[in-house]
Amino acid sequence: MSKVGIARFLGTNCDRDVWQAVQAVGLEPLWMWYQDQFDWKGLEAIVVPGGFSYGDYLRSGALASKTAVMKSVVEAAQAGVPVMGICNGFQILCEVGLLPGALVRNESLRFIDEWVDLTLTHANPYWGSSAIADCHIPIAHGDGRFFVDPDQLKEIQDNEQVWLRYKNNPNGSVSDIAGVMNKEKNVVGLMPHPERALFEWMGGSMGTAFFASLPRKEGEQ
Numbered sequence: 001m002s003k004v005g006i007a008r009f010l011g012t013n014c015d016r017d018v019w020q021a022v023q024a025v026g027l028e029p030l031w032m033w034y035q036d037q038f039d040w041k042g043l044e045a046i047v048v049p050g051g052f053s054y055g056d057y058l059r060s061g062a063l064a065s066k067t068a069v070m071k072s073v074v075e076a077a078q079a080g081v082p083v084m085g086i087c088n089g090f091q092i093l094c095e096v097g098l099l100p101g102a103l104v105r106n107e108s109l110r111f112i113d114e115w116v117d118l119t120l121t122h123a124n125p126y127w128g129s130s131a132i133a134d135c136h137i138p139i140a141h142g143d144g145r146f147f148v149d150p151d152q153l154k155e156i157q158d159n160e161q162v163w164l165r166y167k168n169n170p171n172g173s174v175s176d177i178a179g180v181m182n183k184e185k186n187v188v189g190l191m192p193h194p195e196r197a198l199f200e201w202m203g204g205s206m207g208t209a210f211f212a213s214l215p216r217k218e219g220e221q
Contacts, residue, residue: 011055014051021208027045061090108172118135121163135209
């Protein structure tokens, strides 16, 4: 069965949700502990989940970006393995330089916990493809405002790296950006939580599509 690695840090709290999301689409989740490097060659994809790694001390994602596991995540990403960072995971991927920009304090200076509507700007070949257009999933963050300077914004727009936008911007993100990709399109980050929208009893099931399009070993459905 195709395997998906899930990173865990002190303070990660969405790891079990991601585990269930991976299982829900017929893939095999594997834990990746923050103190360990690992052999990523047997993985079809990697998820860096949300939470409050290291209690958000110093800066959200900054301490987690220095861990052993992230050395392996960076190696895997540079080799073309699909990687997704959700919320705190998005912050961590920006901190290690796999994604452009930074996530800073919400414009309201308040923690936001609500459901949001997203529009797909450029489809990603691994995470959701075109199936996540106009999706409705939750957010929960205090440092979720995506920021880049005007030159960087032009660059990521020219390179079609903007993945998702908010329909009604909840946090003041530049250009309503909710998710971005790297230039190679195998690394993505988003502030909303697709793993919290897997089944209708959760409030909606649109998050499943983010995981269902992941590559699988030859012969697997």
